[in-house]
Amino acid sequence: MGGACCLSLGHETLLKKAYCKKESSIMTKSYTEESMMTESKGASSWTDECLNSQDERGMENKNGERDAMTKEGDDDDEDALNRLEDDEDEEDEEEEEGDDQKPKRRGPKKKKMTKARLQRFKLRRMKANARERNRMHGLNDALESLRKVVPCYSKTQKLSKIETLRLAKNYIWALSEILRSGKSPDLMSFVQALCKGLSQPTTNLVAGCLQLNPRTFLPEQSQEIPSHMQTASASFTAHPYSYQTPGLPSPPYGTMDSSHIFHVKPHTYGSALEPFFENALTDCTSPSFDGPLSPPLSVNGNFSFKHEPSSEFEKNYAFTMHYPAPGLAGPQGNASLYASSAQRCEIPMENIMSYDAHSHHERVMNAQLNAIFHD
DNA sequence: TAGGCCATCTGGTCCT
DNA sequence: AGGACCAGATGGCCTA
Secondary structure (H helix, E strand, O other), X not given: OOOOEEEOOOOOOEEEOOOOOOOOOOOOOOOOHHXXXXXXXXXXXXXXXXXHHHHHHHHHHHHHOHHHOOOOOOHHHHHHHHHHHHHHHOOOOOOOHHHHOOOOOOOOOOOOOOHXXXXXXXXXXXXXXXXXXXXXXXXXXXXXXXXXXXXOOOOOOOOOHHHHHHHHHHHHHHHHHHHHHOXXXXXXHHHHHHHOOOOHHHHHHHHHHOOOOHHHHOOOHHHHOOHHXXXXXXXXXXXXXXXXXXXXXXXXXXXXXXXXHXXXXXXXXXXXXXXXXXHOOOOOOOOOOOOOOOHHHOOXXXXXXXXXXXXXXXXXXXXXXXXOOOOOOOOOOOOOOOOOHHHHOOOOHHHOOOHHHHHXXXXXXXXXXXXXXXX
């Protein structure tokens, strides 16, 4: 019983919190359930003005609901509430004249909660709450940024906070291992490293994000891809790094590569990919991107990647990572990992992140992977 | 309905 | 004194 004492009195709930933790000073809060709800639910859009009005409402409620208070058993609570009541009419009088009957409490005498003190306390508390909310929002924003640079990103199926952190940790570790060893890991090892310690749903999600079947969604690809890219594609087929899993549908939600571009705008991918080739490694301030890169994935950041696709071949190579030759055998044993792919392909296309929302992420991801895999 | 996830409030602690 | 950070508590929402 954490210590929070909630007196639920129907609609006129009085939340009285006193001695939430041992030895803590008496603090009372008297909001109606309604005001509490408002406070919680609308908090994300609160402004200082809202805070002030909330504060006022809180005061109104405090005054209006005193009759809803009931005994909670704790004398200190009672005292605090009494103080609140007393403040109404006798602000500066000594508190608790009737204390003669009660045994004197030890310890420092608690200061009387005058109306002014209560006001100050509430104001301070409000400000602290607002700061805390902002702080948590900032934290969440940072987490959202992290989600976007971690292999599996989807607007509709967001990774939980803890899973995002775990995946990020695994991702960093996996990339570090690649850099350290300078060798190309096999797909299964990479996926296993990514999924280490993740929950089953997240594991499935990540596994799904790491696979792609170009034949499923690119029937006309061969005609529309520029010829030089097709050439490069052919050269890529021999590369050991293929995230594609032939014969399996492409994931309907977040992906690790640019494949979604072809999901969402199958007829515009030619132009859509141009910016990638132009700015793959340098365009960290693309207009379509709403913020700076998170440090772990900054191409020239923590990983100190100096690699840039200077040649046409490198650029093509980046593109063709996603275009293995039809029929190319994927890594053995993927089937279990992608077992649920068939169901996932039922998700409507509109749920897939749009190119605009995803493009930068994709560029960065591809740039990262190219920098790593190109050796 | 239980459990997971989340946002918020809150009081304590540390630091400036 | 005030702000940042933290952890506990609480209640809402969602999903299996």
